[in-house]
Amino acid sequence: MRLSRFFLSTQRQTPKDAETVSHRLCIKSGLLNALSAGIFSYLPLGLMALRKIENIIREYMNMYDGQEVLLPALQPLEIWQKTGRDKVLEEIMFTFKDRRGRDICLGPTHEEVITDLAKKFISSYKQMPVILYQIQTKFRDEIRPKAGLVRSCEFIMKDAYSFDRDQEGLNLSYSKMKEAYQNIFRECGLPAIILGADTGAMGGSESEEFLVKGESGEDKVFFCPNCGRYFKQRGSCPVCAAQLEEINALEIGHIFKLGTKYSQALGAYFLDADGRRKEIIMGCYGIGVSRLIPAVIENNYDQEGIIWPKKIAPFDVEILVLGQAEDLVSYSRELYGKISSLNYDVLLDDRNESVGVKFNDAYLLGMPYLFVLGKGSFSQGKVEIVFRKNKQKILVNKESVLDWARDYLRK
Amino acid sequence: MRLSRFFLSTQRQTPKDAETVSHRLCIKSGLLNALSAGIFSYLPLGLMALRKIENIIREYMNMYDGQEVLLPALQPLEIWQKTGRDKVLEEIMFTFKDRRGRDICLGPTHEEVITDLAKKFISSYKQMPVILYQIQTKFRDEIRPKAGLVRSCEFIMKDAYSFDRDQEGLNLSYSKMKEAYQNIFRECGLPAIILGADTGAMGGSESEEFLVKGESGEDKVFFCPNCGRYFKQRGSCPVCAAQLEEINALEIGHIFKLGTKYSQALGAYFLDADGRRKEIIMGCYGIGVSRLIPAVIENNYDQEGIIWPKKIAPFDVEILVLGQAEDLVSYSRELYGKISSLNYDVLLDDRNESVGVKFNDAYLLGMPYLFVLGKGSFSQGKVEIVFRKNKQKILVNKESVLDWARDYLRK
Numbered sequence: 024m025r026l027s028r029f030f031l032s033t034q035r036q037t038p039k040d041a042e043t044v045s046h047r048l049c050i051k052s053g054l055l056n057a058l059s060a061g062i063f064s065y066l067p068l069g070l071m072a073l074r075k076i077e078n079i080i081r082e083y084m085n086m087y088d089g090q091e092v093l094l095p096a097l098q099p100l101e102i103w104q105k106t107g108r109d110k111v112l113e114e115i116m117f118t119f120k121d122r123r124g125r126d127i128c129l130g131p132t133h134e135e136v137i138t139d140l141a142k143k144f145i146s147s148y149k150q151m152p153v154i155l156y157q158i159q160t161k162f163r164d165e166i167r168p169k170a171g172l173v174r175s176c177e178f179i180m181k182d183a184y185s186f187d188r189d190q191e192g193l194n195l196s197y198s199k200m201k202e203a204y205q206n207i208f209r210e211c212g213l214p215a216i217i218l219g220a221d222t223g224a225m226g227g228s229e230s231e232e233f234l235v236k237g238e239s240g241e242d243k244v245f246f247c248p249n250c251g252r253y254f255k256q257r258g259s260c261p262v263c264a265a266q267l268e269e270i271n272a273l274e275i276g277h278i279f280k281l282g283t284k285y286s287q288a289l290g291a292y293f294l295d296a297d298g299r300r301k302e303i304i305m306g307c308y309g310i311g312v313s314r315l316i317p318a319v320i321e322n323n324y325d326q327e328g329i330i331w332p333k334k335i336a337p338f339d340v341e342i343l344v345l346g347q348a349e350d351l352v353s354y355s356r357e358l359y360g361k362i363s364s365l366n367y368d369v370l371l372d373d374r375n376e377s378v379g380v381k382f383n384d385a386y387l388l389g390m391p392y393l394f395v396l397g398k399g400s401f402s403q404g405k406v407e408i409v410f411r412k413n414k415q416k417i418l419v420n421k422e423s424v425l426d427w428a429r430d431y432l433r434k
Numbered sequence: 435m436r437l438s439r440f441f442l443s444t445q446r447q448t449p450k451d452a453e454t455v456s457h458r459l460c461i462k463s464g465l466l467n468a469l470s471a472g473i474f475s476y477l478p479l480g481l482m483a484l485r486k487i488e489n490i491i492r493e494y495m496n497m498y499d500g501q502e503v504l505l506p507a508l509q510p511l512e513i514w515q516k517t518g519r520d521k522v523l524e525e526i527m528f529t530f531k532d533r534r535g536r537d538i539c540l541g542p543t544h545e546e547v548i549t550d551l552a553k554k555f556i557s558s559y560k561q562m563p564v565i566l567y568q569i570q571t572k573f574r575d576e577i578r579p580k581a582g583l584v585r586s587c588e589f590i591m592k593d594a595y596s597f598d599r600d601q602e603g604l605n606l607s608y609s610k611m612k613e614a615y616q617n618i619f620r621e622c623g624l625p626a627i628i629l630g631a632d633t634g635a636m637g638g639s640e641s642e643e644f645l646v647k648g649e650s651g652e653d654k655v656f657f658c659p660n661c662g663r664y665f666k667q668r669g670s671c672p673v674c675a676a677q678l679e680e681i682n683a684l685e686i687g688h689i690f691k692l693g694t695k696y697s698q699a700l701g702a703y704f705l706d707a708d709g710r711r712k713e714i715i716m717g718c719y720g721i722g723v724s725r726l727i728p729a730v731i732e733n734n735y736d737q738e739g740i741i742w743p744k745k746i747a748p749f750d751v752e753i754l755v756l757g758q759a760e761d762l763v764s765y766s767r768e769l770y771g772k773i774s775s776l777n778y779d780v781l782l783d784d785r786n787e788s789v790g791v792k793f794n795d796a797y798l799l800g801m802p803y804l805f806v807l808g809k810g811s812f813s814q815g816k817v818e819i820v821f822r823k824n825k826q827k828i829l830v831n832k833e834s835v836l837d838w839a840r841d842y843l844r845k
Contacts, residue, residue, distance in 0.1 A: 028499075029501070030501045030503070030555065030564055030566060032555050056551055056554060056555075058505075058506055058509065058510070058547060058550065058551075059508075059509075059510045059536070060534070062506045062508050062509075062510075063506060064503060064504065064505045064506060064547065064551055065503055065504040065505075066503055066555075067501045067502060067503055067566075070502055070503060070504050073504070088439075090440070090441045090478045091478060091481055092441070092475060092476060092477055092478055092481060093475065093476040093481050093484070094469075094475045094476075095469055095473045095474060095475060095588050096507070096571065096573075096588060097470075097473050097573065097587055097588050098469065098470075098473075099469070099470045099473075114533075117530065117532070117538075119528065119530040121528070121575050121587070122525075122575045122576075122577045123471070123577060125470070127528075129540075136469060136475065139469065140467055140469075140475055143467060144441065144443050144467075144477075153441055155441060155478075160507065160571060162507075162508065164532050164533045165533075166533045166534060176508055176532070177506050177507060177508045
């Protein structure tokens with residue numbers, strides 16, 4: 024993509040209503056635009072990061088036996104009345120009547136809908152285990168939306184649901200999902216903390232939360248600087264008795280052993296090998312997909328801007344052309360084409376802007392590698408490569424640039 | 435994917451409330467499930483077809499200079515009041531108040547939101563032309579949802595918007611989009627009819643509709659069997675005076691030259707090269723993405739089921755193993771792995787079902803190529819390949835099957 028034609032506009036000013044670093048950087052770097060409080064549009068750059076995150080999630084969900092579906096946002100309130108959760112979640116659900124007179128809600132989660140689906144499609148133990156997941160837009164009527172994508176009224180989640188014939192099956196499905204989550208968060212550059220948690224509005228017997236440190240975090244966790252463990256409770260470390268440090272943490276995933284709460288309420292039964300009718304044993308597994316963007320930024324930034332982890336950077340490489348000299352410009356296009364042909368996403372800053380503006384924007388946008396074509400080094404047959412993470416610079420011969428890209432870009 | 439582990443359940447019975455062939459086939463082949471009238475879940479098979487359609491659309495939108503964004507479904511009613519369309523579309527919009535007291539609607543379209551975005555980000559003629567598009571879920575409060583995905587309350591659209599400095603620019607953007615649409619519909623196996631149309635609730639000076647023949651069609655078009663042209667009006671053919679035939683047609687796309695209707699109402703101005711402040715000239719371009727599934731089916735089916743066009747078939751190949759003989763089963767897995775490794779999507783019917791059930795399901799599901807491993811032909815070292823479209827059969831030597839796949843599958 025040529026930056027001169029890209030729908031992007033970075034902001035010099037710090038947005039007034041953005042109270043956290045990730046919210047500020049999302050707006051300043053042109054990832055997002057606020058339509059209204061808690062309601063955002065993803066601009067092309069933000070959508071690219073979002074899609075890379077979604078694809079990492081898909082890759083691991085499929086690897087761990089998940090099958091993708093897409094469930095509706097509009098849901099008849101009737102199925103929520105069967106589980107009693109119309110009351111439990113009343114304060115955050117958008118509800119209204121449609122023109123046919125039906126009571127409708129916008130789904131803040133999908134346990135009821137998926138259980139209704141399982142009821143229709145699963146009748147025998149032979150059809151299980153099954154894990155279904157979706158990456159879909161959810162809605163919460165937030166009275167106080169905050170911190171950009173951290174707490175918004177419309178957001179994207181990955182929600183998965185497992186269906187098993189017995190507790191042993193559930194344990195296995197649960198451990199698969201836990202392993203998938205560890206892989207997903209690692210690939211996204213997020214050092215996740217896993218802690219036992221309350222089951223809350225979901226219900227069930229057991230749950231674990233995935234959290235990351237972050238200014239936007241609404242949870243508190245407690246860290247032992249001596250033994251390196253994390254805890255939910257304040258107090259001295261139960262393992263080594265050292266004093267604990269309080270840390271802001273942001274919930275990015277949550278996995279639950281639900282048991283039969285939903286299958287019982289909605290009548291999702293199966294015939295087991297022994298000929299008996301039993302309730303399907305369920306688990307549910309959520310990732311706050313859009314929330315991963317602020318979570319990633321809060322764990323990967325510096326004074327000058329975002330430092331995208333390689334796997335989810337909107338572009339792998341940004342080429343900065345410093346000046347409008349003809350040979351420089353023509354080489355920049357050649358290099359752009361060649362690196363693109365290696366299946367890397369490349370942004371070419373071909374704008375007629377000063378060196379300062381180009382570097383400021385490049386550091387703000389935060390692509391992992393900056394290929395700088397400057398008059399001085401170019402006349403000596405060199406390209407300067409800047410590593411965004413530590414701003415280390417190396418000079419590479421023009422003839423070797425493509426080999427360098429091929430060998431090092433994804434490492 | 436092994437069919438024995440795939441979340442799929444085909445139905446022998448014709449669903450009662452499905453009044454059109456595409457609705458019946460969507461339910462019988464397990465593409466969709468109805469949660470409630472006009473509200474559907476995409477099962478894994480249906481989502482695969484949907485994703486292939488979406489990716490064809492993306493490919494051509496990007497090729498013709500589109501940049502992808504993602505706009506919110508929740509919209510403050512306030513921006514609709516500025517264009518007066520809160521009244522024009524009142525009868526089909528879901529509207530409600532949120533907990534903060536704001537009047538909110540669920541977007542049935544996004545001209546207002548995108549114009550608000552253009553207002554914030556486009557200030558100079560140098561930033562245009564720009565074409566932005568999204569593939570996103572839209573909502574209509576349908577009093578009479580019908581024909582499955584043809585008229586549902588929640589559906590997926592591709593909506594694109596062009597921004598230009600003058601009429602000449604708009605004409606060029608419009609012709610790009612028209613060309614993109616012709617490519618997209620061709621790739622989806624849809625012979626689109628293009629006709630001039632009313633601009634209706636969108637407004638603007640000019641519009642063209644893309645339609646396909648189909649039982650679910652709510653529009654009437656008139657066909658001249660003599661000269662092959664289509665018309666909007668009944669009457670004898672204005673070109674050759676022959677008698678016209680009435681045909682049911684389904685709208686699958688619509689493109690509009692909007693002009694300044696929205697930029698004027700919402701104040702989206704730019705500074706032109708002559709230093710004057712002018713209104714941005716807009717166009718908008720829609721494709722009913724989820725509706726393409728019934729449109730494709732109604733144009734590609736026979737008595738036994740769906741005949742997926744190659745580019746949007748959920749799987750390229752289905753392997754049918756007839757019987758449970760060990761050598762047959764082990765070869766089927768080997769073949770599955772090898773064809774998959776050529777980057778084709780393969781479905782392996784490894785269920786313990788009769789020959790009749792397997793063929794019935796395979797014809798119903800409608801993958802373009804069936805690779806049949808039967809005892810008789812297999813003992814002679816042959817694999818039978820059935821072309822779903824015309825049920826033509828050929829025998830290929832086991833040793834040559836992979837070469838055949840490599841040479842012919844995508845042709």
